[in-house]
Amino acid sequence: MKLDIKEIMTRLPHRYPMLLIDRVLEMEPGKRIVAIKNVSMNEPFFEGHFPHHPVMPGVLIIEAMAQAAALFSFEGDSTVNPADRKIAYYLVGVDGARFRKPVVPGDQLRLEVSADRLSRTMCKYSACATVDGQEVAAAKLMCAIRALED
Template sequence: MTATLPAKKVRTGLTHDEVRAILPHRWPMLLLDRVDEVEPGKRAVATKNVAGTELWFQGHFPDQAVLPGVVMIEALAQLSGVVSALEGGADETKIIYLAGVRSIRFRRPVLPGDRLVLTAERTAGGGGISEYKVSAKVDGQVAAEGALSIADPAHGKA
């Protein structure tokens, strides 16, 4: 599969299928429903609609379902991966690894029915390892925020 986005140009409204063309993740691990805006190599905003039928809710507090923090971290890492993968323009599906999680703070629970608005902004690095400032919000309230690093093994040692 090949993504057909121009390099360094802000693009809006990447559909779920376009996200699938960029990331190798598949159900149940593809967590981005759409990428609302992306500036390759710099930043992006995405949406994850939290459904009560997601498999983690079966065991993560079944009497009061809460989206696990690690799922939010993975969604934020995937969004950071989209920013990085599109840096060079049109590109084949890329595997980009979560390399580190720093200072992530969880500010409120995320529940079934919530709509997460995810943001990722590159703050350092490029190519091999990049750091991102990330956040997840529900109705304008911060649910999680912090920094994470991703590694692109195609650009040197990860």
């Protein structure tokens, strides 16, 4: 299954400047996803990180992987939608994060995330980000699903 930006926006609550997924290339609901983030010099974080040598912050690479995870984890489950204003999908844990190479303007970040465990309240994932086939970041992620009060 592939998704364009319009379809992504119906599934995630994030918007500019925090929407970090541009396209989904592959998705197996409840199992895995391959998504793309096109990194442009126009990203607001490059203004301060760093003006003389722009580098995408590692925490935003982790956030992009978590957003990708949210897209495939509940696809096909009509009771849970990360874009629904009645639930919140929080990144609550990052283990073993490694950043191997800087991500710079012009790079295309390929995000590959697979589910280790999915439940109604807690999910665990293995995630990897690559640029031109080279790993730039990897981590184990944990996300929590919480009901929001009206």
